Amino acid sequence: METHETNHSSQHGGAIHLPAPTAWPIVLAFGATLILAGVVTSGYVSILGAVLLISGCVGWFRQVLPHEAHEDVPVEAEEITIASTRTHVTRIEISDEHRAHLPVETYPILSGIKGGIAGGIAMIFPAMLYGLVTQHSIWYPVNLLGGAGVAHWTNPTTAEIASFHLSALIIATIIHILGSVLVGLLYGAMLPMFPRHPIVLGGIVAPLLWTGVMHSSLGVINPALDARISWPWFVVSQVAFGLVAGLVVVRQGKIKTGQSMPFVLRMGVEASGMYSDKEDRH
Amino acid sequence: MADSTYPIPGAVEAPSRRWSQAAVLEWLNSWVTTVDHKKLGILYIVYAIFFLLVGGAEAIAIRIQLIQPNMHFLSPQVFNRIFTMHGTTMVFLFGMTYIFGFANYLIPLMIGARDMAFPRLNALSFWLTFFGGILLYYSFIGGGGLYGAGNAPDVMWWAYAPLTERAFSPGHAPDYWALSLIVTGFGTIGASINVISTAFCMRCKGMTLMRLPLLVWVMTVASGLALITITPLTAAQVMLLIDRYLGGHFFDTQAGGSAMIWAHFFWIFGHPEVYVLVLPAFAIANEVIPVFSRKAMFGYPAVVASSVAIAFVSLGVWAHHMFTIGMTSVGNAFFVLSTELVGIPTAIKIFNWLATMWGGKIRFATPMLFCTAFVIQFLLAGLTGIILSIAPWNWQLHNSYFVIAHFHYILVGAIAFCIFGGIYYWYPKVTGRMLSEKLGKWHFWLFVIGFHITFDVMHIPGILGMPRSIYTYEADRGWGTLNMIVSIGGIIQAIAVLIFAWNLISSYFKGKIAGNDPWDAWTLEWSTPSPPPVYNFATDPVVTSRRPLWDLKHPDDPDWHYE
Ligand code: HEM
Ligand SMILES: [Cu+2]
DSSP states (O other): OOOOOOSSOOEETTEEEEEOOOSHHHHHHHHHHHHHHHHHSOHHHHHHHHHHHHHHHHHHHHHHSSSOOEEEEEOOOOOOOOOOSOOSOOOOOOOTTTTTTSOSEEOOHHHHHHHHHHHHHHHHHHHHHHHHHHHSOTHHHHHHHHGGGOTTOSSOOHHHHHSOOHHHHHHHHHHHHHHHHHHHHHHHHHGGGSTTOHHHIIIIIHHHHHHHHHHHHHHHHOHHHHHHOOHHHHHHHHHHHHHHHHHHHHHHOOEEOGGGSOHHHHHTOOOTTOOSOOGGGO | OOOOOSOOTTOSOOOOOOOOHHHHHHHHHHHHSOOOHHHHHHHHHHHHHHHHHHHHHHHHHHHHHTSSTTOOSSOHHHHHHHHHHHHHIIIIIIIHHHHHHHHHHHHHHHTTOSSOSOHHHHHHHHHHHHHHHHHHHHTTTSTTTTTTTTTOOOSTTTTOTTTTSTTTOOSSHHHHHHHHHHHHHHHHHHHHHHHHHHHHHOOOBTOOGGGSOHHHHHHHHHHHHHHHHHHHHHHHHHHHHHHHHHOOOTTOGGGTOOHHHHHHHHHHHHHHHHHHHHHHHHHHHHHHHHHHHTSOOTTHHHHHHHHHHHHHHHTTOGGGGOGGGTOOHHHHHHHHHHHHHTHHHHHHHHHHHHHHHTTSOOOOOHHHHHHHHHHHHHHHHHHHHHHHHSHHHHHHHTTBHHHHHHHHHHIIIIIIHHHHHHHHHHHHHHHSBOOOHHHHHHHHHHHHHHHHHHHHHHHHHHHTTOBTTOSOOOGGGSOHHHHHHHHHHHHHHHHHHHHHHHHHHHHHHHSOBOOSOTTOOOSGGGGSOSSOOTTSOSSOOBOOSSOHHHHHHOTTSOGGGTO
């Protein structure tokens, strides 16, 4: 430590100047209180208070004018040792296992969407195969899917459904693309929960879930489809979707998650000691 | 606790404490005329603890009266006086003074200064506070005398006008309330100015604003807030006195005055006052938690910024105490939202404390125990605060015991806990002796248990509809058992506080010699002998980081590498 001067105390030789003790503040305070206390007691108390207040002020002024009264306090040379029982610097220490139960690596959510698109394309083939085998028409599944948009179909015959309709194709295409992408997105969002087995998730778990959802809600969404759908084929195309989507995801490769980073870093807040490599911060 | 393995200078022999008459007079004189910030700080703290005991005794009287239905321990008039005095004492004589006790003692030491900016004003401020307190308690002697509790204020600590006008409050009860608080208010103004000037003008070399110890920062913010808000209170008190003595009609609704003016004036002081009281408690926690977690305080700039933000926002939320006066829905919505806003900086603070503890090597010495309990309790109090700040819920809960439970969670659960923690932490610096850890642990555990028995349970009668400030209640209300439990908890707390008082006294004579730096801490005050000499530092210190002592102890890896 070095020496330098502070505002109102200074050091000369072995002594330090400090403001001298004074009784005037207490007199002034007592006077002020008595002035107010007179309101609830008697006017004489206030008068006494005023006298004290004035003498307090006068005494105070004489203490500081023209020069502040000081006292000299001798400095006792004391040797101060600053030491610590701690041997090393304690800062936040983050071990690698910390929070290891959360995935350290996962697939990017985008890969779910890519998988969804690929799966959507893959699904077309079993669907068409189904049309060909059961109704000898590749348009049959298309019309079923797009049926919701074809308003004049109240009670279509099977032949009508098996023939080509442009509006049904357009609508079916839109539904299919949207559906595939959304399922892909959902899939991508769920991936971090099953990071090790994307194909199991995509090929089996997701199709089963999806089939259950469709089975219970299709009557409302698309009654025509619901009346004619073949659930075994539906499951087959779902599984085709899932497997392809899963394969595509696996080939995208994993990325690191933020889990291994401390909370602070993920928040983008800096704090001392958060970096293992101190050197690159200097 | 740190077992000091290094030699402790200045801790050789405690001065002999034998008294002759002349010595006693000289000793008294030295306290009455002192302008030394450390002595004044000690005076403030002793004053605060004294009134904590007085206010505590009043609380116990209240709780005995309410311990079962139809009690006749206190008469209704005395009950009103006692609980008004309890609230007034705790807020103005205990709460407002502990702040300046800690600030006075610590700030110059922490910033490497010899004294406060205005040492004589400092003395004046203390003595104004002192005589204001005496005037307030003098009220017990006038009028109906001690047993009938004299003229002691009986108008609640907020003294709502026009109930405090002559027509409804003859006698002098509201006068004592207003006059004595005007006096202590002037003391507060002087002390606040001193704290702010000291923090800005007296820092030693190298102590930039961004290296100011957090306690200094937060105390300064609290002092600024006190300075801003004590003024409207004083103004309202003067207006009340004008009404009562000079025939004014500010609050006289019969003559064109308004009752709302008082409510606004009072709460524009009263709400920020809560933060004036609680910010210094944060300040203490900010020093204690890092040292006992052995980690630097997490997010220093965020702590500073959130303290300033809290102070600002708290100035704009006062009307959440007035939801039941029937504001417009725009008014209600504004004050609901602005109140919720305080949650953001407050949550930041909680995260800062948790992040400081997280991963640290925590030592649960008594100061740390109190501060840890504080963090949890403060969080809980914040949650009931959110409930109260939703206007429709407030309409249900206003003036019920739920409110009492909520604010005691803050006043006791946060403020009192931090003060206790702070006293255990700095007592060795002030006296040169450690407080007994054993008694400290007893104090802590009894107090936490008593606290939770009292104030957790107190929410329930509130929800069941028990109004606050009632003198007694009928047996068929279903509040009896609950009140019994609450009162028992209060008595447990009182026992804990007595243990604490005993610890303060006995350790002064027999405590373990502390040495300069018993906690292995980081701020400058620990680099002086315990107790520090009048001039604080023989040579003025120079600092290079937020933890100057750390740098001295660890020259190999000083902090300024990381700032
Ligand atoms: C041992 C701890 C304490 C107990 C048992 C206690 C108990 C009580 C009780 C029973 C009331 C009356 C409520 C009513 O009927 O309206 C009350 C009011 C109050 N207390 Fe405490 N108290 C304690 C500590 C404190 C502390 C430490 C503070 C402040 C720092 C405080 C501040 C207040 C305030 C402001 C009121 C409001 C008075 C009013 O309603 O006008 N109390 N307390
Ligand atoms: Cu408030």
